[in-house]
Amino acid sequence: MKLTIKYFGLLAEITKCNEEQIEFSGNLIVELLDTIFLKYPTLKEKDFQIAQNQILATKETEVLATEIALLPPFAGG
Amino acid sequence: MDRYNRHIILSEIGQEGQNKISNAKVLVVGAGGLGCPVLQYLTAAGVGTIGIIDFDIVSISNLQRQVLFGISFLGQNKALAAKQRLQDLNNTIKINAYPEKLTHKNALTFFKNYDIIVDGTDNFATRYLINDASVIINKTLVYGGIYKFEGQVSVFNYQNGPSYRCLFPTPPKEGAIPNCSEIGVLGVLPGIIGSMQANEVLKIILGLGNVLSGKLLCFNALTTQTTTLIVNKSENEINKILSNRDSFQETKEEFGCNFSPPEISIEKAFQKSNVQFVDVREHHELPKIEALNPTQIPLSEFENNLDKIDLEKEKIIFCQVGIRSKTSVSILQKHNINNSYSVKEGALEIVAYMKQLQKQY
Numbered sequence: 001m002k003l004t005i006k007y008f009g010l011l012a013e014i015t016k017c018n019e020e021q022i023e024f025s026g027n028l029i030v031e032l033l034d035t036i037f038l039k040y041p042t043l044k045e046k047d048f049q050i051a052q053n054q055i056l057a058t059k060e061t062e063v064l065a066t067e068i069a070l071l072p073p074f075a076g077g
Numbered sequence: 078m079d080r081y082n083r084h085i086i087l088s089e090i091g092q093e094g095q096n097k098i099s100n101a102k103v104l105v106v107g108a109g110g111l112g113c114p115v116l117q118y119l120t121a122a123g124v125g126t127i128g129i130i131d132f133d134i135v136s137i138s139n140l141q142r143q144v145l146f147g148i149s150f151l152g153q154n155k156a157l158a159a160k161q162r163l164q165d166l167n168n169t170i171k172i173n174a175y176p177e178k179l180t181h182k183n184a185l186t187f188f189k190n191y192d193i194i195v196d197g198t199d200n201f202a203t204r205y206l207i208n209d210a211s212v213i214i215n216k217t218l219v220y221g222g223i224y225k226f227e228g229q230v231s232v233f234n235y236q237n238g239p240s241y242r243c244l245f246p247t248p249p250k251e252g253a254i255p256n257c258s259e260i261g262v263l264g265v266l267p268g269i270i271g272s273m274q275a276n277e278v279l280k281i282i283l284g285l286g287n288v289l290s291g292k293l294l295c296f297n298a299l300t301t302q303t304t305t306l307i308v309n310k311s312e313n314e315i316n317k318i319l320s321n322r323d324s325f326q327e328t329k330e331e332f333g334c335n336f337s338p339p340e341i342s343i344e345k346a347f348q349k350s351n352v353q354f355v356d357v358r359e360h361h362e363l364p365k366i367e368a369l370n371p372t373q374i375p376l377s378e379f380e381n382n383l384d385k386i387d388l389e390k391e392k393i394i395f396c397q398v399g400i401r402s403k404t405s406v407s408i409l410q411k412h413n414i415n416n417s418y419s420v421k422e423g424a425l426e427i428v429a430y431m432k433q434l435q436k437q438y
Contacts, residue, residue, distance in 0.1 A: 006304070008227060008295060008297075008304075009224045009225075009227055009254075010224065010254065010255075018297070018300065045253075046253070047245075047249035047250070047253060047254070049244065049245060051306045051307075054304070054305060054306050054307055055306070055307040055309075056244070056306065056307065056308060056309060069304065069306065071293075071295070071306065072224075072249075072254060073201070073222065073244075073245045073249060073254060074222030074223055074224040074227070074228070074229050074254070075199060075200055075201055075204075075222065075224070075254045075255070075256040076110070076199055076222060076223040076224055076225075076256045076262055076267075077107055077109055077110055077111045077112070077196070077197045077198050077199040077221065077222065077223060077256075077267070
């Protein structure tokens with residue numbers, strides 16, 4: 001299945017794009033992350049949350065939606 | 078009242094709504110990029126009691142985005158400077174300026190006097206502290222965070238809703254996420270995000286519209302896109318915070334720069350030998366104390382001139398009243414430069430003390 005992955009904040013700087021399409025054939029978010037980390041190894045070190053179709057998910061959540069967002073916390077003010 | 082006419086003629090607000098605004102008490106933590114627009118709009122709107130906490134001082138690099146300040150405020154404490162500007166904007170409201178650092182020890186005392194807390198800070202240690210204190214004392218928290226060209230806004234602990242820890246359970250590793258001073262920020266971005274925070278505050282006070290609770294709004298200034306994510310409450314995270322309630326005030330501050338900087342009296346300072354005196358007042362401030370041969374580094378330029386600090390000597394730092402000198406010691410601690418003391422008193426007291434010494438001998 002083709003997924004749209006959205007990257008925010010410093011994650012988008014690592015991937016050099018705000019969003020992209022990724023082909024994914026697994027079941028869980030954790031498997032999807034492995035696929036993404038293979039492409040961008042430095043993402044592995046970063047703190048972020050994952051949302052699918054705008055709802056926060058955990059690593060064990062099943063991938064059901066086609067839009068996944070990776071969201072880091074922002075320190076600045 | 079003429080001042081609030083444009084609010085009052087809105088049928089959704091009216092005199093009744095304006096009275097709610099006048100009776101509201103809002104505490105803004107941090108008078109920086111986010112805090113300035115929040116404070117400006119809440120003051121203009123007539124929020125009856127506004128508190129401002131900030132230990133930092135106004136420096137020239139702040140003026141690109143911190144719109145309450147001008148060059149006449151350089152070197153002054155931000156909470157006090159903001160109060161001065163805001164009281165001119167609206168002299169009918171009460172503004173409490175607290176020129177100090179928010180800590181686990183003082184947070185609950187500050188928070189209990191206000192209805193709504195606004196997070197305008199620039200570091201994770203304080204963000205988690207604000208969140209946990211808000212949960213413990215059951216106050217609504219209006220959150221904003223920025224990164225270069227992007228911002229986040231949400232409302233936490235609103236009518237039993239989720240908290241910041243339900244979104245991000247634990248703080249990232251120190252230094253993992255840079256802040257504005259390290260990496261830069263588009264000046265107008267905190268203006269947009271801070272205005273959104275002010276909007277949430279007013280909606281909460283007025284009971285109007287849909288409050289951004291259980292949702293995180295993400296804004297990208299370059300694409301002008303907003304994405305709203307759903308944040309669910311985690312009872313587990315909330316319970317963890319509440320279970321630490323009794324020991325909260327004894328919690329050690331997470332980062333070195335949050336420790337209260339060491340202070341010294343003039344008398345004790347003069348008993349030391351092999352010291353470097355540092356005057357952190359701006360160049361125009363008087364009286365000069367040439368007899369001490371102080372190194373002059375105005376606080377507004379302090380962090381860029383750390384090479385002038387003598388690492389071999391004990392540092393005795395003074396200013397006009399003893400606030401900026403404390404900030405300077407915190408900055409030194411942040412850079413792992415220890416053996417520095419902030420003189421409790423100010424320049425005038427130092428001059429008086431030296432005169433007294435001369436009389437004795």
